[in-house]
Amino acid sequence: MDKPSDKGPSETRPGKGPGASGGGSGEGGRPDARAEAAGRPTLKTIAFMTGLGVTTVSRALKDAPEIGVETRRRVQLVARQVGYRPNRAGVRLRTGKTNVISLVLNTEEQIGGFVSDMIYGISEYLAQTPYHLIVTPYSRNNDPLEPVRYVVETGSADGIIISRTEPDDKRVRYMLEHGFPFATHGRTEIGTEHAYHDFDNHAFAQEAVKKLAGLGRKRLALLAPPSPLSYHHHMRNGFLDAMEEFGLAEVPFNTVTVDHSIERIRARTLQLMQRPNPPDGIVSGGGGATFAMVAGIEDAGLKVGTDIDIVSKQSAKLLHLFRPELYVVNEDVRLAGRELARSVIALIDGAPAASLQSLSAPGPVLARGE
Amino acid sequence: MDKPSDKGPSETRPGKGPGASGGGSGEGGRPDARAEAAGRPTLKTIAFMTGLGVTTVSRALKDAPEIGVETRRRVQLVARQVGYRPNRAGVRLRTGKTNVISLVLNTEEQIGGFVSDMIYGISEYLAQTPYHLIVTPYSRNNDPLEPVRYVVETGSADGIIISRTEPDDKRVRYMLEHGFPFATHGRTEIGTEHAYHDFDNHAFAQEAVKKLAGLGRKRLALLAPPSPLSYHHHMRNGFLDAMEEFGLAEVPFNTVTVDHSIERIRARTLQLMQRPNPPDGIVSGGGGATFAMVAGIEDAGLKVGTDIDIVSKQSAKLLHLFRPELYVVNEDVRLAGRELARSVIALIDGAPAASLQSLSAPGPVLARGE
DNA sequence: GCGCGGGGCTGTAACGTTACAGCTTGCGAG
DNA sequence: CTCGCAAGCTGTAACGTTACAGCCCCGCGC
16 A cells, blocks of 8 residues: 555666676776775775775775785785774664773762772773773763663663662663673672672771771771662671671761761761760771861861871872871772773673672771871 | 666565566565564664655654654654664764764873863763763873864764863864864963853952952962963963052962972972961962962971961862861862853854853852851 | 686675655646 | 646665675686
8 A cells, every 4th residue: 555656676777678687897896086085084995095895905904814915914004004094983883883981970969079080090991992981971860770771772882881889780780681791880799790890898998997996996987888889888897897806886877978968977977976975986988078077076176186086098199188197098990990991891802791800909008198 | 987887786686587677666665574673763663664764754853844744743753652763873974973072181190180070061061962972081191182183083073172271272273273163171362263161260360369468468379270271371360460469479389380299289388388488378279289288388387377378279179178277269160061061062053153152250269168 | 628616806785874866746827 | 738836755875884695716636
């Protein structure tokens, strides 16, 4: 019923009668002279210059063995001379390969956000590859799964890097189910292996407690990451393990996390310090949060290094300038970026996920000038 | 002359003997049933579902007037139902439009880097557009022009955002010459109009000096940005203008800029404060740098708010926690990101560059709790 | 002298999209 | 009745790349 009319597909062409099947070839074979014109060189340009076919040029450029060695060299020489760069859209359309890695980011304001370092790290690694870095954002009101689904569904990248990983992360489940290459900043507790890089927050918290215990502190509090996140548990477990080891008592410091606003952390800390048995030592999971926390402590009229000691993780190196009495452990987020980038690419190239898992040991607990 | 070869288009297909040119019909006209199969829907899928031609569907989806109103609605309905999303590679290959904005970044470690905010701002704006954000890095040893040239030459983005703008910026000249849409964070002194967003560093420095003069400070120093950058001059001129207005003397504080390392700034500040006539007021162009500078001041045994007053610009809001005696002026980098994104897109859409220039007035000089 | 194999190269089609140049059909004017 | 025209739809080619299925020719075995 909705068939088109009966005429053949090519009757408007100037062509050839019946039995055309053998003909052609010859002159039609070479790309015409216009290829030589302005604009970016394409395979066609090189084909024209070398007198070869586009296919040959394509194969020669990727060192295919069925192209003669001399031809290969000749093509590569010409390609280099004219500054040939494969057209990404062409490759992508044909092969589905995007040569893009997507970094999925929560764009909420985060104090002391280490996102720049992460990006620098990733860029640093990608610079030696043909990959580009694309930033895919989501905001609090959106489902964190949404950007991931978008990238996977539209195939707009070959791999994804996510952070703020949860123990049972649905983004991870989704990507695993879809066989999509990804690496997470932080571990999960999902059975299936996947690529990750993580800072050893368990060890960090242990070392921090050990330090405070060594300083003679008895009542310790932990300013932890938000409880949904994986590293909340790592840090908390490390904290509790060491607390038990040293026989110390925890002063609860919940209702607030390293992700809360400066005002909130500050107010809550003040409150905490004014209660009957305030902590005399705090382990802080975030550099920015430590600023706010110290402010709260001082609001209460107490002094860091005297009334209380603090061991804090930091990614920017500003805490010692802030209060020299603070003890700090540095987290190298740039390194994390590099590792994550390396992992996704390796994964894309077929490496097994289990071999792409790394844990970054915390450096020593540093006092002032160290 | 460049007619296609003479043979029929379908000789390798399973069909049809000689004389095929008239026949064929039927099945050839409509996209075949396989279009219906799995995978992402394409125009072909919708064409098949609606019984229309691919062209019609394409036109209908962009509301072309030559498609009947009812057809248009029908196509759009189906497209929505099946979750059609144009294939970016297809569009890009055909039209050259990438729907990508490139943010060109120096990946040097910068203290207190505001890059995250910039990215958040850009993302925030791009979220309501079809554009993606791609980060194109360069490191110190590379020519800053290189990434720009790369993007322009390979057409890997429709527009570029750059920062660290210089008065006679060669990247800007290059993009102007090539008619490539771009927006700069910071102004230039190049004759040709171009899109920019800038913080009014002249006004900032003026207000800062005014504040310090009001506090009775007489010998002021300026911790400025690196001299090649445009905003070095703005800030410096604002500083000097106000100094003259209030009849104050400048204490030279060169050989160091807001971009130097913490150690360098700290050491240089100590040195400065130990000289015969140290400044009793400082204007600082960078939040991170102020941390280091204050450390240097305190190394010299002096106290901020007593021996010396400081007015500093900041993008993260940590300075008041650091030393409550500091006076601060906030710079909203996220806003800058939003503005810059808005500008490039407008430019791409044909708006005149002269209408896409904005200057962000500094907020008031804030004391402690304010 | 012929057939065969393979090295070295080739064209075609396809990925999904859009610009372009038609093709129908219906309708009103002549 | 024919023509012209416009509305509405159509197929083809092309963007640059790669998978695929050849093609040609040479040298070798028999």
